[in-house]
Amino acid sequence: MGIESVVNVVVTTLTGGVTQQGFGVPLILGSSQRFPERVRYYSTTRAMAQDGFLPEDAEYRMAARVFAQSPRPPRVAVGRRANRPVQSFTFTPTVANATRYAFQVDDAVVEYTSDASATGAEVTAGLVAAWTALTNKPAVTVTDVGPGTAVKAVGAVGAWHDVRVLTPKVLAVTQDGADAGVAADLDACATEQPDWYGVLTPTPSRAETLAIAAWVEANRRLFFVASIDSAHLGAYSAAQPDADTFGALKAGSYMRTLTVQQASTGDFADAGALGYFLATLPGSVTLHLKTLAGVTVLALTETQVANLEQRNASPYVTLAGRNVLLGGKVAGGEFADVVRDTDWFVARLKEALFQALANANKVPFTDSGITVVTSIVGGQAREGVNAGFLAEEPAPVVSAPRASEVPAADKAARRLPGVTLTAYIAGAIHSVDPLSVTLSV
Structure with a gap:
């Protein structure tokens, strides 16, 4: 006779494991076709080179910018596009006599100097x-399109080129390629491998930018986008708010898209900002006044900085001898850290509640069972405080009805209504204004 006749121990293993949504991986959308699947993860550019990526490939260069940040994400996701875009740029000159006009595509510099009686057609x-x-x-x-009005530069399908204007005071540029179907590409990437949170594109035409902004809004991700379009530096018009891409994003109240102005399509200021941001813990950081490794500072006037800020864009400037990003807002006006931190908090709260309900044989519909739920919500609130996302004072408050107060229909459906969490976001100090100093003798 064994001891089991007296004491029979039955072991039930509850791993408690639920898949946690990740918030630290950016997805780089690319057209280089270096692998057959829709998404592949990389922790180094060396690993990308082993798969056939070239240093001039947009995906490789964006990943290099992400990995150059400190801190940096441990890996990036590269998404393979089936709907490959065409890069298209329109250069519009301001006609002036004896003036140099120049732009650059990769290493090729094209320039022309007008004569003493310049015309648009001549330029x-x-x-x-x-x-x-x-x-x-x-x-x-x-x-020559117009002719005499503008010059258009168009690449091949799926090809990427580093483009910049060398004489921005007299030559405006717009990236105006069509949307080749980027939402379908994002759907395919998310279906195959969903463990990424941020989105980057090396081909941010107006059409593609707005399509990605709409997609991340519906799918609760973040999109950082950098543009060279000259119109963003001009005055913002409330009467025509969608005249340019950044203005259209603001007018559309897109709350998950952050915009940055850059000097060339290959600066990838968006990759630098997103790489730094996603490498940090939720609740621990704001993007305001952060330095981005490898990103070129634009020579902007105070008026141009103000015009970008009117569009809720984030200028990258030199301030007190230091290169820093200003603002860190999404197009809709909220700070990007609040958007990311809220996503993280809501995801972890849902996961914690699901785990408790899934691991328990039963959570009874009694006051003690309701306490199980409120305790989990309160525990997640404390985690939000510890992370720096929620304010410690006033303290978060969790409330729920007593079992006797729940309507019979909800009890019959085994649905607990009326659970609330009231908490305040900790926020961040971005400026001290005014600081009053009194000096006495």
Whole structure:
């Protein structure tokens, strides 16, 4: 006879494991077609090179910018696009006599200097002729549109080029490629591998930017986007708020898209900002006054900085001898850290409640069972305080009805209504204004 006839121990293993939503991985959308699946994760650019990525590939360069930050995410996701976009840029000159006009595509510089009686037709024709005369230039078609109004540069399907304007005072640029179907690409990436939170694109035309902004809004992700469009530096018009891409994002109240102005398409200020941001713990950081490794500072006037801020964009400037990002707001006006931290808090709260309900044989519909629920909510609130997301004072308050107060229909459906958490976001101090100093002798 064994001891089991007296004491029979039955072991039930509850791992308590639920899949936690990740908030530290950015997805880089790319068209290089280096692997067959829709998403592949990388922890180094060396690993990307082993899969055939080239240093000039947009995905490789964006990942390098992400990994250059300190802190940096442990890995990035690279998404393979099936709907490959076409890069398209329109350059519009301001006609002036004896003036140099220049832009650059990859290593190819095209420039033209007007004569003493300049016309628009002369300038645009001169730029096209200068491009045509170049040797060993990238596979980009440059044409005179108008004519005399603007010059358009168009790449091949799926190709990416580093483009910048070298004379921004007299040559405006707009990235105006069509949306090739980026929402469908994002759907496919999220279906195959959903463990990423931020989105980056190397081809931020207006159409593609707005499509991604709409997608992340519906799918509770974040989108950081950097643009070279000159219109963002001009005055913001409340009468025509969607005249440019950043203005359209603000007018659409997009609460999950952060915008940055940059000098060239290859600066990837968005990748630097998102890489730094996602490497930090929720509740621990704000993007305001942060330095981004490898990102070029734009020479902006105070008026241009103010114009970007009117659009809720984040200028990257030199302040007190230090290169810093200003603001850190999403297009809709909220701070990006509040959006990310709220997503994290809500996800962890849902996961904690699910885990408790799934691991218990039963949580009874009694006052003691309701206490189980409120204790979990209160515990998550304390975690939010400890993380720096929620304010310690006034303290978070959790409330719920007594079992006897729950309507019979809800009890019959085994649904507990009326549980509330009241808490305050801790926020952050971004400025001290005014600081009054009294000096006495």
